[in-house]
Every structure is written in structure tokens, then in C-alpha cells.
Amino acid sequence: MAGKTLAEKVWDQHVVVRGEGEGSARRPDLIYIDLHLVHEVTSPQAFDGLRLAGRGVRRLDLTIATEDHNVPTIDIDKPIADPVSRTQVETLRRNCEEFGVRLHPMGDLEQGIVHVVGPQLGLTQPGMTVVCGDSHTATHGAFGSIAMGIGTSEVEHVLATQTLSLRPFKTMAINVDGELPAGVTSKDLILAIIAQIGTGGGQGYVLEYRGEAIRKLSMESRMTICNMSIEAGARAGMIAPDEITYEFLKGRPHAPQGDDWDIALAAWEQLKTDEDAVFDAEVHIDASALTPFVTWGTNPGQGLPLGASVPVPEEIADETERHAAEKAVRYMDLEPGMPLREIKVDTVFVGSCTNGRIEDMRAVAEVLKGRKVAEGVRMLVVPGSMRVRAQAESEGLGEIFVAAGAEWRQAGCSMCLGMNPDQLAPGERSASTSNRNFEGRQGKGGRTHLVSPAVAAATAVRGTLSAPADLD
Numbered sequence: 001m002a003g004k005t006l007a008e009k010v011w012d013q014h015v016v017v018r019g020e021g022e023g024s025a026r027r028p029d030l031i032y033i034d035l036h037l038v039h040e041v042t043s044p045q046a047f048d049g050l051r052l053a054g055r056g057v058r059r060l061d062l063t064i065a066t067e068d069h070n071v072p073t074i075d076i077d078k079p080i081a082d083p084v085s086r087t088q089v090e091t092l093r094r095n096c097e098e099f100g101v102r103l104h105p106m107g108d109l110e111q112g113i114v115h116v117v118g119p120q121l122g123l124t125q126p127g128m129t130v131v132c133g134d135s136h137t138a139t140h141g142a143f144g145s146i147a148m149g150i151g152t153s154e155v156e157h158v159l160a161t162q163t164l165s166l167r168p169f170k171t172m173a174i175n176v177d178g179e180l181p182a183g184v185t186s187k188d189l190i191l192a193i194i195a196q197i198g199t200g201g202g203q204g205y206v207l208e209y210r211g212e213a214i215r216k217l218s219m220e221s222r223m224t225i226c227n228m229s230i231e232a233g234a235r236a237g238m239i240a241p242d243e244i245t246y247e248f249l250k251g252r253p254h255a256p257q258g259d260d261w262d263i264a265l266a267a268w269e270q271l272k273t274d275e276d277a278v279f280d281a282e283v284h285i286d287a288s289a290l291t292p293f294v295t296w297g298t299n300p301g302q303g304l305p306l307g308a309s310v311p312v313p314e315e316i317a318d319e320t321e322r323h324a325a326e327k328a329v330r331y332m333d334l335e336p337g338m339p340l341r342e343i344k345v346d347t348v349f350v351g352s353c354t355n356g357r358i359e360d361m362r363a364v365a366e367v368l369k370g371r372k373v374a375e376g377v378r379m380l381v382v383p384g385s386m387r388v389r390a391q392a393e394s395e396g397l398g399e400i401f402v403a404a405g406a407e408w409r410q411a412g413c414s415m416c417l418g419m420n421p422d423q424l425a426p427g428e429r430s431a432s433t434s435n436r437n438f439e440g441r442q443g444k445g446g447r448t449h450l451v452s453p454a455v456a457a458a459t460a461v462r463g464t465l466s467a468p469a470d471l472d
């Protein structure tokens with residue numbers, strides 16, 4: 001019998017009841033869930049459902065909530081001005097209190113974006129099943145766990161039973177060969193992967209990122225990659241745990257301690273794809289050929305190396321792609337054929353669950369140190385959690401941001417999406433370290449270019465899409 005992939009191993013360890021049938025006709029499996037993360041947007045109806053059915057939360061010890069999408073990132077001691085956001089946050093607080101769910105509210109040191117908070121507390125661990133009513137749950141796959149976004153009715157099911165009925169998946173290996181050149185980051189890599197396989201390329205698959213370049217990445221960088229698996233349409237993305245994973249986890253508040261650590265480690269070391277395992281699909285990408293990568297269009301797959309030019313739609317042979325490019329170029333208000341480096345921005349956003357961690361803050365500070373944000377450019381630096389903020393402060397990074405003329409904010413999803421006061425005005429253009437560049441994502445009529453933290457910082461200094469190497 002052929003060996004198993006990492007994803008198959010983790011899945012098999014969590015099957016409570018196996019679905020009947022074989023192959024594509026196999027019915028869903030009932031899967032045990034090890035960690036359930038909750039935020040204000042997708043939980044209200046789930047708690048309502050529990051209340052109506054007279055049920056409680058089955059595993060309070062495996063459930064944790066935080067406020068992230070609707071929170072402002074300044075004046076957090078004042079009441080939330082927007083009534084919809086205020087209701088969302090207050091509802092979460094009421095629900096968590098009533099059901100006994102642990103909540104990290106605004107102002108708390110552990111508050112922040114749900115996908116930053118889980119790993120930072122050591123709650124996310126190798127070999128787990130992790131769910132959240134949020135598509136970027138894939139982030140947690142960086143620890144070698146199966147981490148999936150779920151809908152509100154599934155949130156209710158997990159709250160009530162700690163299990164979920166899930167369809168079996170296909171496996172895809174993303175083999176990243178060679179080494180990333182200096183100045184090229186994991187954000188550039190994932191943008192290049194999505195440009196290669198397309199926003200639907202991962203549909204039905206759990207992706208496993210493998211190869212030399214991946215092994216060398218920090219946990220923060222691995223999270224950036226897994227985070228965007230959903231932008232390739234995948235059900236989840238994973239990376240096998242290794243020394244870098246264990247080093248990150250050791251000593252965190254919820255990581256196993258003492259003998260439990262040794263027992264856990266022995267189990268985690270088994271979590272790799274067997275040599276003779278067969279993936280349903282394999283993709284290769286040459287890391288050594290990559291340069292900083294940015295998006296020009298309105299989906300995360302419409303990206304190119306920074307040194308390239310805006311596509312000329314008439315030159316695109318495939319009709320569907322041509323139409324998509326025409327539409328995107330129009331919405332983005334770009335000249336076909338213009339160098340990407342000439343695109344001027346008025347806003348730079350650093351943050352989100354893709355690039356709001358300490359490593360990202362450091363990368364931005366390194367570029368901004370001793371430099372100024374260009375005239376007419378507004379730059380927001382938003383830590384993914386209050387702990388990231390505190391760490392950045394202790395390293396003196398906050399001062400660097402402020403001295404450069406950037407706004408150094410409190411934690412939250414912020415300008416990643418238009419659910420809080422941090423938004424683009426119609427017609428404004430941003431370079432953003434977030435993960436989605438859909439029409440209006442950062443505010444109605446706003447235009448988004450997805451970039452790495454280093455590119456975001458260099459762009460803030462020059463006012464046009466730039467890499468640190470473009471600065472003198």
C-alpha cells in the first residue's frame with residue numbers, strides 16, 4: 001500500500017465516523033475538531049442557533065474568541081461610532097459571556113486578528129484540525145495542521161458538538177525548488193504561485209507547500225504562504241512541521257510543557273508525507289527565478305514581477321482572461337503597457353493576517369529607518385495583535401514608523417477590508433500587504449495592489465510601486 005501524505009495522516013487521525021463509499025462517491029467523514037476560533041462577524045447566528053436549541057458549547061477549552069474585523073484601530077477606549085460594528089462587537093461580548101467562551105476584547109494584550117492570536121498563544125499546533133468561520137483559517141496550516149474556513153451553520157455545529165461533517169479532499173504538492181533570492185519574500189512567492197495556478201487552481205485540494213525554499217522560511221513567512229491558499233481556491237494549505245516549528249512553539253502559553261512536550265514532539269515528528277505517497281496533483285515553481293511580485297488587477301492571481309508592465313489585454317489570447325484583464329485594467333484605472341513601477345499610490349497599508357506579524361513589522365522598519373513617507377502618501381502600519389504591537393514597541397519599531405510619518409495603530413483587520421473606519425475613499429489607490437484586491441475590498445471604489453511588507457515600505461517612501469533595491 002502506498003504511503004500517505006501529511007494531510008491524509010492528520011485527517012485519518014481525526015475521523016470519528018468514516019463516510020460510506022469509495023473515491024469521488026465517498027460520503028463526508030465526521031471529523032473531530034481540536035481548535036475552534038471565533039470572531040464577531042460569523043458567530044452571531046451560530047450562538048442564536050444554540051440558544052434556540054437549548055444547547056451549550058461542548059468544548060469551552062477548545063474554543064476561543066477575539067474581536068478583529070469591526071474594531072477601530074485608533075481611539076479604542078471610546079465607544080465604536082459605527083452602529084453596525086458596535087452591535088457586532090457587543091453581541092460577541094454578550095454571547096461569550098452567556099456561553100462561557102474565552103474572549104479577548106479590544107484593549108486586551110491578547111486581542112488581535114484571530115489568525116495571529118491562535119499561533120501566538122501556542123494554541124495552533126502540528127497535527128491539529130483547526131476551524132474558524134473565516135476563509136483565511138488556512139494560515140494555521142503552517143504548523144502542519146488541517147485548518148479550514150467554515151460557514152456560520154458549521155460554526156454552530158462545531159460549537160455544539162466539536163465535530164464537523166467534511167467532504168474528503170484531493171492533495172496537491174506545491175514544490176518550491178531552489179532558494180529565494182535576497183530581497184524576495186514569502187509574500188512574493190505566494191503571489192507568484194497564485195499567478196501560476198490561478199485563483200481556481202487549488203479547488204477541491206489541500207495544498208502542501210514543500211521543498212528547500214519552504215524549509216528555510218520562518219514560521220511567520222510560512223503563515224503568510226498558507227494564509228493565501230484560499231486565494232488559489234484551495235480548501236487548506238499546509239507545511240510539514242520541523243525544528244523551526246518546534247522552536248516557535250516552545251514556551252508559548254498553550255504549548256505542551258515538560259514531559260508532555262516530549263510526547264507531543266514524538267508525535268509531531270511523524271507528521272510528514274511518506275516518501276512513497278502519491279499526490280493527486282503536483283506543481284513546481286523555481287524560487288531562485290523570483291523577484292518582488294505585485295498585483296495589477298482585481299483578483300490575487302492577476303500579479304506580475306514588479307519589473308514588468310501592466311498587461312495589454314488585446315495581446316492576451318485566451319478570451320476569458322482577456323475580458324477579465326480588460327475589466328480589471330479599467331477598474332484599476334491603469335494604462336495598458338505602463339511599467340508597474342510607475343503606478344502612483346496615495347495609501348500604503350501594512351497589516352492583516354497575511355502580513356501583520358512581528359517579522360513584517362521588522363521588515364517595514366528596516367526600510368523606513370532614517371527615511372520619510374513620500375509627500376501626499378498616507379501610510380498605516382497596523383499590528384496583527386496587541387502583542388505584536390507591544391513587541392514592536394519594545395524593539396523601537398513604533399518610533400521608526402512614527403518618525404517616518406506613518407500612522408502606528410492598534411490591532412485589528414483594519415484596511416484589509418471595509419468593515420471598520422480604516423477605508424480607502426472612492427478612486428484612492430493603495431499598496432497593501434493584505435490578501436485580497438477585489439473591487440471595493442478596502443472601501444467602495446478603492447483600488448488595491450497586493451505587495452510584500454518590504455515593497456509596501458519602499459512604495460511609501462517613493463510614492464510609486466517600488467522595492468527596497470530602488471531606494472538610494
Ligand SMILES: CC(C)[C@H](C(=O)O)[C@@H](O)C(=O)O
Pocket residue numbers: 041042069133134135136149417
Ligand atoms: C468576514 C469574514 C467572514 C471574511 C472571510 O471569511 O475571510 C473576512 O475575514 C475576509 O477576509 O474577507
Ligand code: SF4
Pocket residue numbers: 068069113114134136352353354412413416417434435
Ligand atoms: S485581516 Fe483580512 S483576511 Fe484576515 S481575517 Fe481580517 S479581514 Fe479576513
